[in-house]
Amino acid sequence: MSERYPKIRIRADFSGERIQEGLRFEFYMRRPHTEMARAVMRSMDTYLRAVGAENLGLYVDEEGDWQELDAAGWALIRRNLLEMRWPRVILGDAAIGQDRYRFEYHGSARIDDPEWRGSDKEACVVSFWLSTEYLEAHGPGQVRALALEVAACLPWCSGNGGLAFMGPTYCLGVTREIRDRCFRYPGMDIPDADLYARDIGTRVRGPSWLTFLGQPVLGELGGVAALRSRLHSPDTTVRELDGDRAVVTLGEWPDAGDTEQGRTLPAYRELARVLEPWLYESQSLGSDFPPEDMRRWVRRFVD
Secondary structure, X not given: OOOOOOOOOOXXXXXXXXXXXXXXXXXXXXXXXXXXXXXXXXXXXXXHHHHOHXXXXXXXXXXXXXXXOOHHHHHHHHHHHHHOOOOEEEEEEOOOOOOOOEEEEEOOOOOOOOOOOOOOOOOEEEEEEEOHHHHHHHHHHHHHHHHHHHHHOOOOOEEEEEEEEEXXXXXXXXXXXXXXXXXXXXXXXXXXXXXXXXXXXXXXXXXXXXXXXOOXXXXXXXXXXXXXXXXXXXXXXXXXXXXXXXXXXXXOOOOOOEHHHOEOOHHHHHHHHHHHHHEOOOOOOEOOEOHHHHHHHHOOOOO
């Protein structure tokens, strides 16, 4: 195990809920779901083969309740992905009370629909969750390869992958627990695919261990060569991908950072300064995470 990997462990149980550290890979796509339903399906299947479909044991039904993911549930999920115009698919961990693995997709058929207000800001968003135990067992190279494999299926504009706070942000008190920790660990993301799908458009969510950049932002940066020339941290790499896209990797291992220990993640700060003109400043997560705190967290690497 690399000594550079931050062996933090966040396990906070309260009011019957839990937050913990994990990894997530999230991709933002400015294309109607109806044009890429099969691509999303392929990406989901790639993820399931890697983590084991048996590790996903629940799904969210149309009423928002968790149901057992049996054969009928799998058939429903696949039918919804292929046939619905704006599906919401959430698959949860088979282990009750755990958030080691999750697949989440929010699709929209009204991207750039002139008759729908705000459609110029919407995006389809897909999210894949992994446990840090998976990272430790398989190593960062295999995890990075998995992220690239699921990404290859998708027509994303941007994406992020790295350490994150895992937990039900929609539950009372969860965002307060995250807010109390997120400024100490700046390398950890706050995943909320539903929130970001509403208005991220083609903007980017700032730096993470793996930062995926496509069009139009990569083109406005001047392309891969221009991006590479502006990043000088020794452990930063820029890899060109198909479709005029690229992925920036900030170090061999994902890093949570720790401001109390003086680990402020200079490579993340360097990339954040490059991406600042296109930075997506997300909405508040609720009264436990007010807008002024959210803005300070979004801009934690640039202010």
